[in-house]
Amino acid sequence: MYHQNLFADAQGNIISTGSSIVSINNGSKIVTIVDGVSRTITTGRTPNGEPYVRDVVEKRIGDMLYCNETTFNPKTGATETIAWKLNLAIPGSKPEIITDTKTDDTKADEK
Numbered sequence: 202m203y204h205q206n207l208f209a210d211a212q213g214n215i216i217s218t219g220s221s222i223v224s225i226n227n228g229s230k231i232v233t234i235v236d237g238v239s240r241t242i243t244t245g246r247t248p249n250g251e252p253y254v255r256d257v258v259e260k261r262i263g264d265m266l267y268c269n270e271t272t273f274n275p276k277t278g279a280t281e282t283i284a285w286k287l288n289l290a291i292p293g294s295k296p297e298i299i300t301d302t303k304t305d306d307t308k309a310d311e312k
Contacts, residue, residue, distance in 0.1 A: 264290035
């Protein structure tokens with residue numbers, strides 16, 4: 202997604218280097234963009250009234266957009282994380298699920 206030659210995350214927020222933007226909408230969404238990383242935290246309730254917190258972190262590296270989505274249910278304590286990447290250089294490309302979400306730092310900690 203583009204805004205006049207600037208890259209934007211899936212929610213339409215501009216991703217840029219060296220900037221910081223914070224906005225709160227209706228008390229349920231916080232968006233921050235710092236050094237090219239976009240983070241959106243959304244809270245609310247499902248249609249059946251269950252509370253949730255959704256944390257989405259997106260970063261563009263070269264032609265790849267990386268996304269890490271974590272959903273947390275405060276009532277049950279359940280957490281679900283999905284990570285994917287999208288090649289922005291290929292028109293019509295589909296997101297590819299990332300199964301190994303550990304960084305080099307966390308892999309080193311396991312040794």
